[in-house]
Amino acid sequence: MQIHVVERGQTLNAIAERYNTTAIAIAQANQIPEPDRLVVGQALVIPIVGSYYWVRPGDTLYMIGQRFGISAAELARVNRISLYRPIQVGLRLYIPPRPRRAADFNAYAEPRTRVTPALEEDVRNAAPRLTYLAPFSFRINRDGTLTPPPLGDLPAIAESNNVVLMMVITNLEGNQFSTELGSLVLNDMAVQNRLLDNIFSTAQRLGFGDIHFDMEALPATDRDAYARFLRRARERARANGLMMSVAVAPKTRADQPGKWYPAHDYRAIGEIADFVVIMTYEWGYSGGPPMPVSPIGPVRRVLQYALTEMPASKIMMGQNLYGYDWTLPYEAGTTARALSPRAATALAQQRQVPIQYDSEAQAPFFEYTDDRGRRHRVWFEDARSIQAKFNLVKELGLRGVSYWKLGLPFPQNWLLIEENFRVRKRR
Numbered sequence: 001m002q003i004h005v006v007e008r009g010q011t012l013n014a015i016a017e018r019y020n021t022t023a024i025a026i027a028q029a030n031q032i033p034e035p036d037r038l039v040v041g042q043a044l045v046i047p048i049v050g051s052y053y054w055v056r057p058g059d060t061l062y063m064i065g066q067r068f069g070i071s072a073a074e075l076a077r078v079n080r081i082s083l084y085r086p087i088q089v090g091l092r093l094y095i096p097p098r099p100r101r102a103a104d105f106n107a108y109a110e111p112r113t114r115v116t117p118a119l120e121e122d123v124r125n126a127a128p129r130l131t132y133l134a135p136f137s138f139r140i141n142r143d144g145t146l147t148p149p150p151l152g153d154l155p156a157i158a159e160s161n162n163v164v165l166m167m168v169i170t171n172l173e174g175n176q177f178s179t180e181l182g183s184l185v186l187n188d189m190a191v192q193n194r195l196l197d198n199i200f201s202t203a204q205r206l207g208f209g210d211i212h213f214d215m216e217a218l219p220a221t222d223r224d225a226y227a228r229f230l231r232r233a234r235e236r237a238r239a240n241g242l243m244m245s246v247a248v249a250p251k252t253r254a255d256q257p258g259k260w261y262p263a264h265d266y267r268a269i270g271e272i273a274d275f276v277v278i279m280t281y282e283w284g285y286s287g288g289p290p291m292p293v294s295p296i297g298p299v300r301r302v303l304q305y306a307l308t309e310m311p312a313s314k315i316m317m318g319q320n321l322y323g324y325d326w327t328l329p330y331e332a333g334t335t336a337r338a339l340s341p342r343a344a345t346a347l348a349q350q351r352q353v354p355i356q357y358d359s360e361a362q363a364p365f366f367e368y369t370d371d372r373g374r375r376h377r378v379w380f381e382d383a384r385s386i387q388a389k390f391n392l393v394k395e396l397g398l399r400g401v402s403y404w405k406l407g408l409p410f411p412q413n414w415l416l417i418e419e420n421f422r423v424r425k426r427r
Contacts, residue, residue, distance in 0.1 A: 001419040003383045005357075008041045019046045027090040031342060031411045039348045043382040045412045055091040059194075061409050068095045068198065070192070098214075103393065104390075105402030106132035106277065106316060109407065115152030119407040121281025123154060126406055127161035129417045130425050134212060136405070138202070139173075140185055144194030146202060155207055162425040163287075164244070167208035169199060170215065177216040186218070186225040200236055209427060210274075211237050214247040218263035227268040232345035241259040247277040250302040277402040278306055281320040284298030286336045292321065292376045293360035296388050303396055316402040317393055319408050320347040323380025329368075340408035344380035362388040383412040390420045400424075 004015055004024060012023040012035045027035040030045040053064060061083065063073035068075075076083040087093075102393055107130055109115075109123055115195050127133065135154050139147040146169075158165045171182040185192055191232075199211060218226055230246060237244040239356050249260040254267075269276060280299045284291035299317070306315055323344050324336035339347070344366075348355050353367035358365060364382045393401060400421075417423065 001415065002046040002048060003387060004039045004044045004046050006040055006044065006386070007213070007267075008040050012036070012038065015046075019048055019052060021046060021048050024136065028165045029415060031409065033346070035347055039353075039355055041357065041364070041366075042345055043346070043384050043412070043416045045383050046263050047415065050097045051095045054094045054096055055087050055089050055093065057089050059087065059089075061087060064093065069098050069303075070095065074094065097419075100420060100422045101394060102424050104131040104275070104316065104426070105129055105417060105421075106134055106400070106402040106422050107216075107321075108134040108136045108403065108405040110136040110405050111150040111152065111154075116407075117152060120153060120157070122409065123157055123294075124407045126414060127157050127163050129414050130161070130163050131181045131400065131424050132166045132210060133158045133401075134168050137168040137170040137172065137214065138199075140169065140171050140181060140189070140195060142184060142193040144179060144185075146195075146198050148202070151206070158167050160209070162427045164209040164243070165207055166210040166212045166425050167199070167203050167206075168212045168214055171217075173214060179217045179219055182218045183222055183225075183386055185215075186222050186229050191231060196233060199233070200242075201239055203235055203242060204240065208242070210243040210245055212245045212247065212277075214277075216247075216249065217259055219264035222304070223263045223265055225267055226263050227272065230269065230272045234274075236412065243274040244272075245275045245277065245316075246273045247279060250278055250298075252301050252305045264310035268308055272312055273314065273332055275314045275399055276306075276310060277316045277317055278302060279318040279404070281318050281404065284324060284379050285323060286338060287334075289330045290324075290328070290336070290379060291362040291395065292358065292365070292379045293323060293381070294361035294385075294389070295358075295363060296385075297360065297400060299389070300392060303392070303398070307396065312397040313399055315396075315398045316400050317389065318404060319386070319389055320381065320404050321356055321361070321403050321405060321413065322408045323378060325376055325378045328377055330376040338408075339378070340410060341381050342409040342411070343377050345382075347378065357384060381413075382409065384417060386413050386416055387420075389418060394420070414427070 016023045061075050065072045065075050135149050171178050234244045248264040251261050268330050280295040284293045292406040324340050348366045353366050353368045355364050355366045363385050365379045367377050
């Protein structure tokens with residue numbers, strides 16, 4: 001499989017010929033609605049076995065082999081060329097598929113009032129590439145009961161695809177994480193005992209295999225209380241033959257200040273949980289100024305800090321399946337519009353603007369002018385940015401990737417999972 005970036009004047013037929021495939025295959029793989037209208041700068045996944053590389057000035061077989069993890073001798077053998085003669089600039093070399101390592105993949109699904117047909121379809125399409133499926137969320141009530149999300153056919157889809165159903169527990173009230181509710185649960189033992197009883201009876205009744213705590217906006221004074229609560233939950237989970245996982249905010253140091261960080265003790269949570277989802281996204285967010293949602297540099301720094309506090313085998317890197325469209329100039333108090341990678345590419349096509357790529361952030365973006373004359377900037381994800389994150393997961397030896405959230409079409413992501421990893425099925 002190969003990533004190709006569309007250049008000015010290129011057609012799908014010409015691109016297909018370059019890679020010995022067909023325009024139909026490329027259009028289907030990338031779900032291109034109008035194959036005759038490509039966007040300059042658009043990243044395409046080319047559905048071929050292996051990939052191709054065109055020799056550049058200064059290249060040697062050894063250097064190319066190092067880049068792709070193959071010996072120079074094997075590269076020469078596969079391409080039927082001499083190992084000892086200089087290679088010609090512009091020569092197309094075939095790179096055979098590389099070994100894939102096993103990894104876990106989770107995806108949250110957030111049905112609001114019901115599981116819509118579009119969300120159900122996205123879940124069905126993603127499920128073969130998932131280890132876990134996380135309906136979001138079971139909300140804690142102040143009496144220790146739970147308000148469940150709509151589930152529809154999600155449990156049946158998980159079961160038919162050998163996917164572990166993840167029971168997400170949150171301290172959400174309305175649309176906000178509640179500090180007060182979190183503290184109540186962590187410090188009132190009667191409420192906590194009732195909550196744990198309800199969690200595990202519900203998990204048994206509905207067939208959940210993992211209990212997943214996403215409790216946010218907890219104060220520093222509840223740091224130890226949260227760890228004690230998680231230990232109790234882990235003991236109950238193990239007694240019931242279940243896993244227990246935790247979502248944590250993206251930190252780069254233990255004493256990081258701010259609303260989201262102080263009660264998330266990476267070391268303690270890493271010891272307690274079976275695995276940890278680190279929410280490495282939302283640097284660029286709907287209420288903030290335009291910037292990449294998950295730039296590779298900050299993501300790397302968070303993960304490198306996490307590795308000093310917990311083993312790589314427990315770390316799931318968080319990844320967004322969306323981008324944002326900001327109106328320029330940015331004004332505090334305004335809200336950017338969320339959109340899927342597929343919708344972002346369609347918008348660039350509609351506005352007839354090229355897609356650019358920030359090599360430092362490893363993220364695509366573009367700007368356009370709307371019908372009212374207002375300028376916009378869109379940051380989103382594409383095959384290149386996802387491949388950069390997958391490379392980071394492999395480099396750091398992490399457990400896998402956790403996506404927020406399904407229902408935002410991004411067909412290239414699922415193709416690249418198959419290219420890079422063997423998805424573990426733990427059910």
